[in-house]
Amino acid sequence: MLLEFPWLSLVIWLPIIGGIAVIASGEQNAELTKRIALGFALLTFVMSLPLWFGFDASTAAMQFVERSPWLPALGVDYYLGVDGISMPLILLTTFITIFVIIAGWDVISYKPSQYMAAFLIMEGIMVGVFSALDAILFYFFWEAMLIPMFIIIGVWGGPNRVYATIKFFLYTFFGSVFMLVALIYLYFQTGSFDILGFHAAPLGLTAQILIFFAFLLAFAVKVPMFPVHTWLPDAHVEAPTGGSVILAAIMLKIGGYGFLRFSLPIAPDASAQLDWLIITMSLIAVIYIGLVALVQQDMKKLIAYSSIAHMGFVTLGFFIVFAIFQRAETAGAVMGIEGGMVQMISHGFISGALFLCVGVLYDRMHTREISAYGGVINRMPWFGAFVVFFAMANAGLPGTSGFVGEFMVILAAFRADFWFAFLAATTLVLAAAFTLWLVKRVIFGDIGNDNVAALKDLNRRETLNLSVLAAATLAIGIWPKPLIDVMEPTIANLVQQIQVSKLPEGSDLVTPPIARLQP
């Protein structure tokens, strides 16, 4: 019975309807508006719980499937479903949105109802991205996501918001239109827009490589990977706190999700041939962006760069699998992808929390310059404790979720190539350096100036927000097994899938570029 009910549609459309209701409630009664928004966010989270509890973790098949024709002339279906990759990300989305709503409670005074509504609509659209199994439906949600984010940054952002939001929009729009062309091309190869059908379609190497690059443009911009990451620091710095949280915690994950759902299974041969490219870009992100983060003067920018570095880990985990295959191993490949996934979920909590922490300071002092602070812990002991905790998690301290994902990826990287692992492991030093130095300059030391001296500690809402996120970070750090169990069959199946060459029989390429295991 649990599987029959259209839970996914409910989780997509409930917040969107909620958003419309919030706009309709107008700006006159801000308190009421916020309550309605929070109510919808909570309700959506509750409604997404059946996805976790009703999930059958023993199979890689799609679950909670809904399918009905949408644009029959083109074979486009309203086709939803989740597996072990998308389900945790949906829960992350519904979970984080609650805190975004709460975080905007006292802070947003300009058009609060539109602010809340934008986030609710955003939530529904992002769940749609994760659950769409029809390529056009996926693209529909993928692009629609830009609209609320464009408005969020542009209306409630900082002084340079217009530049940042247009840059954000055009970068992502640029990335994704080529994906659309690739999707339509795939439609003519398979006869439908079914993503699972794309997975099964045989494709020649040239076609795969072109499709791979089309997807890469879309997903690399979203992740974002070096060198198309430059929109992210701008967008983060200018976005309001809630916008930064959603960007870092969920939107970046959509890029990672895209690699798993599209690039790897649809173009496995091209991925195998071009894995060096992604690995190089990932390692540059880990090391170079880590160094860039070190010299930032702006707290948000620092955390934005740290996000890029951490997402480099995710893509590294996804693409070292081919090097692992060469050594005739699959367990390591599964671990690499799982590590990337855990890293995505964990980074969702940690980066979300760190942006909330910056938001807490910004709301009090209206500056994000690191030099404007110092000795905050003397006035805000609770806050200081939280910041130290999340900073440690960001640096990958064992016992926090940040450790699990990084450790798994580094372990898998060792099975691929010692040097990959060596270079990736520098993040343990770099991340520790830039986060701890940030903590040292902002939190510890003597009280920097009179403004800091006047600071008040966390209020109830802020404490609630940060403690729940801290609990989640700890929970995954100490006991990641349930999360990994849910993902295991799906990822094992994915690894199985990408080992099989998709080149058609008798293709001009006699041997695949990399010796593959037989299925």
Added chain:
Amino acid sequence: MTTLTPSISASLLAILPELVILITACTVLIADLYTRADQKQSNHTLTLIGLLGALLAVGFVGGSVPTAAFSESFVRDPMSDLLKGAILVVSLLTFVYAKDYMRDRDMWVGEYHVLLLFAVLGMLIMVSANGFLTLYLGLELLSLCLYALVAFDRDSKAGAEAAMKYFVLGALGSGMLLYGISMLYGASGGFAFADVAAAVASDAVNDKILVFGLVFALIGIAFKFGAVPFHMWMPDVYQGAPTPIVLFLSSAPKIAAFAMAARILIEALGGLQSDWGEILVILSVLSLALGNVVAIAQTNIKRMLAYSTISHVGFIFLGLLAGSEQGYASAMFYSVVYALMSAGAFGVLLLISNKGQDVQELDDLKGLSDRDPWLAAMMALIMFSMAGVPPMVGFVAKLLVLEAIIAQGMVWLAIIAVIFSIIGAFYYLRVIKMIYFDKPITEVPVVTNASARVAITFNGAAILLLGMYPAALFSLCQQAFAG
């Protein structure tokens, strides 16, 4: 195609929508003489009733079996039903949006209604033409009304200049078209599209004359659409003419122009698809490139929308040049959708123009969301739709066209189209930026009447809902080209 050849009474039934419009136009013309200057509301009411009546008539006589009338010179088929319906809906919107603007400027007179109604009549005839002669009659009826309407503000120098340019270039375009028609007539010996199609199919006719005829006819079509390099008139006319006229000019006639292209290129010259397909490739790429790039440099919003129109025409041509039923249907879908978006965009400009203060510059839109959140939301919706962002219908229209050309193996053309869409996204975003992110430069409140507000809401809702559920409209478009 099975066509019933009816008696004269059945012929009259087939042109019922046209008759309704004709009678309305004549009634308004006469009734206007007997109304005092302060009672012009009756013209407006009569016009709306007439348009609604014509819309009902389209539904009443419509059906999937084509009917020919008046010795095969006129045809009513699924394509004409849908396009007439769209033209009438957009014209209705025009009258509702334009009411306050025209009244405030003392242009809300009988002639305005009559000229617009005759222009509508011309379009309906174009849509249903079954031969070059009928088509040309409809086209000229439309064009002559438009020339007069562009100069409707007698005191405006810019308006007079625009009308002059439009007239001279329009006459040139019509001349080209006529010249092409004469060649096609010479080669085939008939005016009916079927005669020309038969000549194209037979080996006995000299292909060179047909191709020459095709080229000139195509120039005429490109001129009416405003495709590059026959676009010169558009920015000036859009800037100079009164906004309500631009609203009309930029929406419904594009649907009629699509009908003209479909009738000539597909029905009459379908056999020469490989020839006109290549010409359209050049026209569409040039239109996409020039329209999108030059629009960025505009500061006048009407000019910007003119260049935006040019780029959308590029997309419509892309659908046509695919040469498949899917492609034709997608181009038809695009034309209808474009007319709706364009009507909405100019509609908002009209509604926010105050008495004596026209909205001309992009800066006039600044801070619209503070002055009128609802109109701001509608304008944002339309701009996102024009940029091709889901869930708005503009995205579906682009998707259908891209799919049709990729189906023909022209992936490179699809890539060119999406690259220029990205460039185009910038200037649509700039409009949204001004509406939402900038502070208003004037605090004058926006005053609109209730019916205009209902109309713009309907317009916006149509753009959103057609995007969420495009299947119904698209299957109608497919029916038009099936079999």
